[in-house]
Structures are given as structure tokens and as C-alpha cells.
Amino acid sequence: MDVRCAAAPATTDPVDGPDLRHHGDAEVRDEGEKLTDLAVNVRTGTPPTWLREHIAGSLEGLAAYPDGRAARAAVAAHHGVPVERVLLTAGAAEAFVLLARALRVRRPVVVHPQFTEPEAALEDAGHAVGRVLLRAEDGFRIDPALVPYDADLVVVGNPTNPTSVLHPADALTRLARPGRFLVVDEAFMDAVPGERESLAGRTDVPGLVVLRSLTKTWGLAGLRVGYVVAEPEVVAALERAQPLWPVSSPALVAAQACVSARGVAEAAEAAVAVAADREYLVGLLRGLASYGVSVAGPAEGPFVLVRVPDAGSVRERLRGAGFAVRRGDTFPGLGRDWVRVAVRDRGTSDTFAAALAGVLKSSPCGAEATGLRPGPRSSIAGGA
Template sequence: MELRFAPAPAAAHREQAPEPGPDLRHHGDAEVRDGGEKLTDLAVNVRTGTPPDWLRAHIAGALDGLAAYPDGRAARAAVAARHGVPVERVLLTAGAAEAFVLLARALPVRRPVVVHPQFTEPEAALADAGHAVGRVLLREADGFRLDPAAVPGDADLVVVGNPTNPTSVLHPADALARLARPGRHLVVDEAFMDAVPGERESLAGRTDVPGLVVLRSLTKTWGLAGLRVGYVVAEPETIAALERAQPLWPVSSPALVAAVACMSARGVAEAADAALAVRDDREHLVGRLGGLDDLGVAVAAPAQGPFVLVRVPGAAAVRERLRGAGFAVRRGDTFPGLGPDWLRIAVRDRATSDRFVTALARALRG
């Protein structure tokens, strides 16, 4: 395996050609697919108790119009207004996953690079489209933080998550903006940004960053994974290219109605309140996990998303013991750059976290 070191501080990051290993198509839902009804789900990063009743009512109201083809104009305008950008900079998609496929197929990419550890679907989509994908691997010793100088100068597409799944790192917006340059698409996956109080470090409303492509999802905060709705904010030329690659009527009428509702003043306010609640519940979980340091538990900190990344000895065996105790957690070894001793844990209410930490302590003791 050839290693090519980027012009960053010595050994801070490394760019690595992908090799067979992590299953890029393994996601958290696989942890609960079998026996999930008996498990407390800490593997999927969807907020519990969602969608709220008022949002369900909006979606149900769309059922009367199912005979008509979907019309995305109102939803597109709502997203544009939410971020203060022209409608020409917005594209509605069937979840963020579709956006990754469109980017891989529609853009004339020669040298794509994905910053890892992060959500693996961008790399999988690029590989499926025939691209040779480079990786920039971030290190635990650096807090999984990115030095922009680590990204190869000739990369014409760079993908990074913010906050990053699974590390829960929130990169400074200015640091990410420094990755932009002429001839490069800078793709920032902000699927979890609405779970960050104030959405600080978001780039979604920026129009001064050349080549910027921001992806958003309504899945996580609103519990709409089964509805498939997300969107892209980018330069009009990029949006036009993605739209040409998109099938007709890609987003269903109920999903479009949900998008309008989530962009409303009520939706924005509720998401802001939810972000504060997640922050407080995360601090409680991290504090409880800190009490297990004598058992070898280490939390990647500071966590800023609705999940935490935890290193535990013998994680594979611990994960199976946790299943026996009624908890599903996300294995970490399918993320490039992480080894077999990592688990991702979704933030839940304090009572659930207390029960989980007790079960984890027992699992670690074998």
C-alpha cells in the first residue's frame, strides 16, 4: 500500500488509497434490523419521539393529492428562504444519499478525495460511478480534526462531514472554507447541523465560497428516514448539473409537504429547541461514560453531534453483550480510519443513557 503524505504538520494526517476492508455499505439500521423490536436503539441517529404530531398531520394531509405529480416549487422556495439564498441554488433530493449519487455521476470529477472517518456513502457512490477515491485519514491523537493543508492540492472534489459522523467533531466553518479553490467542488455534509445549537459553523447560507456544495437531511431531527427527503445548496451551475442527472419527480408529495413544514417558523423553532435538548442529554451521556475510564472507555471529545464515538477494549464482544442486555450500538470498524475498538452511541434521554452506561459497565466486565 502506497502512502502519500500531504503538506501538513508531520504525521498529522495521511492520504491513503482505499484498500479492501471496511464495509462501506454497512449502516446503523443493520444493527437493529434483526431483533430490533426488542432492542433499545442507540445505533441509528434519528431523534426519538419523531415525527411530532403536527408534522404527521401535515404529511397525512398530502395523501389527498397523491393522484397529482409532485410539484417541488413550494418546498424549494421554502428551503431557499430558510437559508437566505436564491431558489436556483437549491435542489430537493430523496434524502442526502441520493445527492451523493448525483454528485458522483453528474460532476466531471478526476481526483475525488473523502475525509475520513465519516459517513461512508459518499465514497461508495463515487466508487460505484467508476472513480478512484482518495482518502484523507484523520487521527484520534488530533481529535479527528482536519488541517486544510492535509487535503491534496490537486483534488477536484473534497467531501467532509460537519458535524462529522461518526466522530461528532464540529469543524470551524472558516477552516472548511479554506479548502475551496477554483476548479474544486467542496462538498460539506451537514446532515446533522440542525442538531447543533445555533447551527454554528454552517456553510449552507454562504454564497462567497467557490465550488461549495452543502447537503442537508430532514431525516435525523424529524424522524423521516422512511420518507426520504433532503436537499442540496450549491452554485446554480452545479444545481443544474445535478438536476439533469436526477430522475423525474424524485421527491414524493408527502416528502415535499414535510420539507415546507420543517422550513416553517414553527419547524425552525422546534429544531432549535431540540438541538438544545440534545446538547444537554449528550453532556449527561459523556459525563456518565467518563466514569468508566477505569474500564478503558475513552470518548472522542468534544462531541458536538447527536451521537458520541467511544473507544472500548474488545468492542466486538462488548457489542454482542450489549445486544444481550437489550441495547443496539453502531460498530465503528466499518468507518475507514477507525479500528475494531470503536462504537458509536446515539444520544438519548438521560434515563436511557443511565441504563445503557450500567449495561456497558457490565459488558466490559464480561
């Protein structure tokens, strides 16, 4: 059952509610189509050769059961916390399932728009989930006053998927209070230069649970590896809910490598490069403002949320031009005029912006916004 929070601003969702199980990979599953993938937020050109070779070296030990002690210690050292505060998981998605099943809560609330798996996992575990819907007019920024005081579990992303908003750490810590679990999904925090506003190393915030993923920056979505940083008693409860040996040996080796000095340095360098490429993409998209295009922001993640007239039609026509973007209407709080676009290299952004301009020029909505007459379908591949 969907329980709306009384304090939350009103937002319109599809009649039957958004499809919480729809994810970006669904946009590129058809192998018959050769599409430039702007729908999935995994960094291109990954995993790097050194990491692939490191993982491949672990295959000789597959006869032994996984031993996560070294990887767990490495993650703890990376964040400067005791090892008892770290739990390795098969990706952040598993962590959401563990939280939903292991924590005894009565009024969980998810702050939307954000990644939909937390709400789906809570619903699957039998919880009635409340929603706080942030508004585009407010820059999709968190206002702690919107969260019901009696909520005993609050889930928020930082930087948030799909809005790319980076919430101030101080605003998030204001959500913490005794008797409440504050779950912060930091799956994309390593793509933020300096990991500004991260709470992963904080031990002074009551009930704080931070989730991290190593699959986005490192291109390891198929390997499934992530971790939780939380109070030792929370980690123990989640660990009891896990199956035996939940993280494979190759994934454990990858985790240890990603938080090594080499891995941390490479991720930091990549974050700076992605930030520059993102600003370039945003500049191109702002150049299409006369067609009704706007970008939510300021964006801080490796993707941007874009409002575009008649987004459903535009998204399908972009496929005809060779580009897959993530539909936005499956995120609670977003309507049908939103798409999410992954940040890629500047050449890809140039060709994408040209394709989008061509689609909008030939769209009735685009013509209405600019006074242009609809052009032929062939203009999809035209320049900006």
C-alpha cells in the first residue's frame, strides 16, 4: 500500500503508480538495437585493465569458500571506522533487501525522487511505505521539516539518483534522531570530487546507515559488490539476515582493490573528469532551452535529469537516432516530461545534443515551444 506523507508536496504519478522495478538496463536489453547507452550510470571504459587482471587472478582460488575478512578490513580502513561497522554485500541492492527484512520499523519513509529499490524492498517485506516527494521548483533539495517526526526509517540518496542533487551533510544529519534509522544511499558518492558531503566515516550520527556501491565507477555491475557502514549492532542484524558467503571471492578481491591507494586515486581522478564532462553536457542541453529543455540542478553526479516536452515520444525517437536514455516517469515524484541522461565523453555529448535537437525540431511540442514548423522525420539525425 502506498501511504503518502501529509507534509509532502503533491506530485502526480501515473494512474497505477510508477513501476518501481524498472531500471536503466531495461532501456538497452534489446540486442537487436545498436544504441549509445546513456541510460545506465556505469562509467564507460571500465573496469580498467589492472582491475580486470586483479580479479582474474582470484579465479585460481575458486575452490575455497569466500573469506571476506581482508576486504572488510580494507573498507573499514578506507573510511577510518572499526571493522565491526562494515558489512560487505552483493551490491547496494542486496543491502536494501537486508534492511527491509532485518530492521524492525513501523513507519518507513523514502524521500523521492530517488532510486526505487529501497521502496520496492520495503514493500516486498510487508511494510507500508510513506513517501516524501521533493519538488523541481525547490531544486529537489531535502527539507528535513517534510519528513514526519514519527518516521523510524528514512531513506535518502546522496547524490540522488536520478536528480543528481548533492544534499548538504548538515541537512541530512538533521534527519537523525534516537529511535530512527537514517539510511543514506551513497552509491554515486565516489563520482563526486572529494566525496563532498559524505557521511560514510561519521560515527557520531545516531542510527546512521550508509550504503556504498563499487559497481558504478568501476564497471562491476555484473560482479555485484557493495557495502554498508553502520553501527555495529545494525551490521550484526543485517549479517544475520544474509545467506552464507553472500559475496563471491572475485567480488571480495575487487572490493579490496577499489579501496586500495591505487583505486582511490584513480576514482578521484575519474570524478574530476566526469565533473568536467558533465558541465559540458549541461551547457549543450541549456543551449536547447528554446525547445523547452531544462536541466535539474546543480547536478553533482555522473548523470543529469532533464525535463523535455513530450519526453516519452522524444525518448522513442532518440532510439531511432541511436541513443538510449532513461525514462523518468518510473521514479515517484516525476512525471512524463523527464529523462535521465548519463554523462559520457564530450564527443558523445555533442552527437547526442545534435540528435536531441533534431528530434525536438521535428516534434509538435518543440515547434509549439519555438514557433518552428514540424520538420521531416529525417531531421532526427540533424545538427543542433
